[in-house]
Amino acid sequence: MDIRKVEERFFECLMVASTVVILLTLCLIVGTIAVRGLPAMNLAMITQTPKGGFYLGKEGGILNAIIGSLYLASGAVVIAALLSLPVVLYLNVYAKKRSRLAALTRFSLDVLWGVPSIVYGAFGFTVMLLMGLRASLLGGIITVALLILPIMARAIDESVRMVPEHILEASYALGATRFETAFTVVVRQSLPGILTAILIAFGRGIGDAASVIFTTGFTDSIPYSLFRPAATLPLAIFFQLGAPIAEVKERGYASAFVLTVIILVISIASRLISRKLTKHVVR
């Protein structure tokens, strides 16, 4: 009897300990980035483009990368949303229950979710070469859109699935077609989920480096055309950390801090949005 109690206590302690370890690593990561990044932060970091090249210049900031990343992630999110919303609505409204196509599509989206971003990058670059496109903002947007498509589609799917069947039936009974039901009733019902999915996908898109390394390139100026290379935050961090000059390295840490803050803001915002908008949803 005693041994069992000791075992119980032992494993409970072990579990609490591992939970604490995992939470502590989160604090440690955010803390380290803040401690290393904050001293190098200044207003110029977020209001100026690099002076004298991102690799060697000691002055200026990373405005080019911030703007570039925002353009890239916004473009990718728009494309991914335009693709995933109809797909999810098809799966949930048009497709029959137990439809084989729906099951297969969900399966392949799940599998797609597991494909490493470097493979998207390599594939995107190959397709771009085939179409005669050079590293450019447009190439990056398309590649990142593919990368975040499964994340967004599955997240939207989760929330659309929650829409009660009787609401659909009420809509049909009033004479609405499936199309009208899907794009008015269902979308309105699952709006909080859709917005959260969009924000999650945005966060994924803005933080990914491996998929843009070939496709988007890098530049010191703020992107002004879809067909020109654009700077992105993750790559700005990567290149600045690899630079031989101490000041530039410090700027790399500050850039990592900027990216982390953006990610934190996005995840808090998505939580607030889903809490606020859920009030109007019929259950």
Place this chain on the structure above:
Amino acid sequence: MQMDGKRMMHKRAIIDRIAGGLMWCLTVMCGLIVVLMALGLYAKSRPILAEKSVGELLFSSTWRPLRGDFGFFPFIIGSLWITGVAVVLAVPLSLLTAVYLSQYAHRKAKEFIKPLIDLLAGIPSIVYGVWGIVVIVPLIKDYLAPSVGRSSSGYSVLAAGIVLAIMVFPIIIHICLEVFDSVPHELKEASLSLGATRWQTVKHVVLRRALPGTIAAVVLGLSRAFGETMAVLMVAGNVAKVPSSVLDPAYPLPALIANNYGEMLSVPLYDSALLLSSLILLLVVLFFNIVSRVVLIRVERSIL
């Protein structure tokens, strides 16, 4: 008037049909992206496959692109080492945490901890890489390696493994929680009512019942680790040699692809070789993903 109403109805029905058709097309396209990717990468790696045998490419250790030697062996082994270390570190910690959250923790504690774990999942891999360089690499160089009487630059299999382990925690925990939740309540209650302690219930009932799903969760984490690029690239050291201990540097496959994009086009067969390595990466990850997703779907329907 009635005619008008009828025409309206007709129009709406047509829109419904057309939209349905378009949405069907999009859905099928989405399903085909994976296939398209594999075929595209295969088409691009044909040139090198035509000149070298698969055995030579996979098992030769000489990597001299300028002389036309493309042996992926050190890279594949490097990836396996790093993934192995990551899994060994991540599995016990994340399983214990998942069991704690699903079986022991108070509902409030769970509601507090789960968003934090989601946050961990949202941190970009480049930030993990920066953290690895700032914290883990010096830790290994100054403390861990000297304490076992070795010298190491810190950029090593171990550093990459630790960083990757943290990156796969959220994946394993998240899926495990779903799997544990699918274990029927009655089973747990039966076990508890027979006088089993909570841990005994977990050990003999929950974990046994959830074993396939748990393995699937671990495999999904493993395949994420296998394909992770930026963080690993920054802390693994990138030396194209088969590592002989966890304190040696390694050069995993994804890092090879990411590092060489600039020179890809000038050397003959080089781009083909790199795209072949992407294809290898894709196929390995697809295999793991497909197997574990099939298991998870069956768990969801509780066939297993």
